[in-house]
Amino acid sequence: MQLPLETEALVVHAPGADFEMTPIVIQDLRPDEILVNMKYSGVCHTDFWLQQGALGPLMKFPAIAGHEGAGIVRAIGSEVKDKSLQVGDCVLLSFSACGECSYCRDDQFSRCTDFPSLNLTGIRRSDGTTPAKLADGRPVRSQFFGQSSFSRISAVHEHCVVKCPYPEDMAIYSPMGCGYQTGAGTILNIMKPKADQTVAVFGAGSVGFAAIMTAATVPARHIIAIDIVEQKLALAKELGATHTINSAKIQGSVVNEINKVTGGNGVDFAIDTTGVASVIEKMLDCLAYGGTAASVGAPPRGDNISVNVGAFFAGKKTWISVAEGDSHPPEFIPKLIDLHKQGKFPVEKISKVYPVADLKKAISDMKDGTVIKPILEF
Numbered sequence: 001m002q003l004p005l006e007t008e009a010l011v012v013h014a015p016g017a018d019f020e021m022t023p024i025v026i027q028d029l030r031p032d033e034i035l036v037n038m039k040y041s042g043v044c045h046t047d048f049w050l051q052q053g054a055l056g057p058l059m060k061f062p063a064i065a066g067h068e069g070a071g072i073v074r075a076i077g078s079e080v081k082d083k084s085l086q087v088g089d090c091v092l093l094s095f096s097a098c099g100e101c102s103y104c105r106d107d108q109f110s111r112c113t114d115f116p117s118l119n120l121t122g123i124r125r126s127d128g129t130t131p132a133k134l135a136d137g138r139p140v141r142s143q144f145f146g147q148s149s150f151s152r153i154s155a156v157h158e159h160c161v162v163k164c165p166y167p168e169d170m171a172i173y174s175p176m177g178c179g180y181q182t183g184a185g186t187i188l189n190i191m192k193p194k195a196d197q198t199v200a201v202f203g204a205g206s207v208g209f210a211a212i213m214t215a216a217t218v219p220a221r222h223i224i225a226i227d228i229v230e231q232k233l234a235l236a237k238e239l240g241a242t243h244t245i246n247s248a249k250i251q252g253s254v255v256n257e258i259n260k261v262t263g264g265n266g267v268d269f270a271i272d273t274t275g276v277a278s279v280i281e282k283m284l285d286c287l288a289y290g291g292t293a294a295s296v297g298a299p300p301r302g303d304n305i306s307v308n309v310g311a312f313f314a315g316k317k318t319w320i321s322v323a324e325g326d327s328h329p330p331e332f333i334p335k336l337i338d339l340h341k342q343g344k345f346p347v348e349k350i351s352k353v354y355p356v357a358d359l360k361k362a363i364s365d366m367k368d369g370t371v372i373k374p375i376l377e378f
């Protein structure tokens with residue numbers, strides 16, 4: 001493997017600037033890294049955070065986004081622990097973790113105490129360098145979530161890599177490492193609803209759909225999808241939602257509508273994928289006695305909500321935050337692939353592949369609800 005290596009990536013040159021296909025040079029491959037020829041990458045809202053500068057001081061520019069990569073192994077660092085991994089293997093990429101803290105040692109990568117610095121800065125933890133530079137020699141942040149998958153080739157951290165035995169399904173599986181495991185893991189790893197229980201999902205994006213589809217595998221008694229785009233709600237009903245609520249169209253409150261469905265009891269489980277403070281308040285208000293609410297969409301720092309603490313206490317309610325579905329990707333992603341193979345997690349119905357040159361179209365289709373999960377092909 002000859003390094004440095006010239007390639008191209010969608011570089012964001014400054015906060016708020018467009019993603020721009022730009023020549024880059026991969027400088028070197030560390031012993032704990034894997035060089036991946038990227039074939040596909042899902043597009044997730046966190047990529048827009050990076051692009052808009054919303055990660056604040058964590059992220060510097062120029063930077064490469066992308067954290068739902070899928071590709072083919074091109075070279076393997078000398079100390080990579082998974083000795084079964086070979087050049088030519090198909091891999092799905094997920095988030096990075098330190099591998100050393102008490103959570104990581106317990107195979108709970110999503111709780112890694114170093115999660116923000118490892119995933120949101122795009123630099124190596126060991127020495128703050130970046131694997132890639134621009135042609136003029138300036139470093140470019142190129143390990144976003146350990147992978148920066150909006151690149152034709154990327155040097156990724158070994159903890160991101162999950163082998164995929166189905167190269168033919170690499171495109172539709174690429175979002176497993178973030179959006180899909182976040183929604184599915186919240187249901188299967190944390191909430192574990194029983195057949196007589198009820199679930200409400202606020203926001204019908206890819207995370208919400210993954211939650212709806214996995215709740216339908218139980219199947220939970222009521223699965224209520226809440227969104228403001230009619231087209232997405234219609235698809236949610238097709239893929240497992242028993243009820244849908246268009247919160248932009250109803251008279252009165254979402255909580256009232258949920259109470260109508262549940263006979264006034266509220267829901268046993270509620271998930272907020274939006275991160276919007278007013279939606280989180282509704283999520284807490286719609287819980288049944290003993291119910292659990294999970295925030296999985298990150299709210300802006302500094303936002304506050306109002307909670308009736310007396311009712312919350314008396315109702316024995318729980319509110320938790322969940323990152324990446326509390327999943328350990330090397331174990332959980334293969335489980336999701338199995339579910340898909342059984343026809344119980346039909347991710348092909350919510351995604352669409354776009355050539356990377358059509359990125360703008362992919363983004364506008366995602367924003368207006370035409371497609372739930374755009375996947376870029378490199």
Ligand SMILES: [Zn+2]
Nearest residue numbers: 098101104112
């Ligand atoms: Zn850790």
Ligand SMILES: [Zn+2]
Nearest residue numbers: 044046178179
């Ligand atoms: Zn994501």
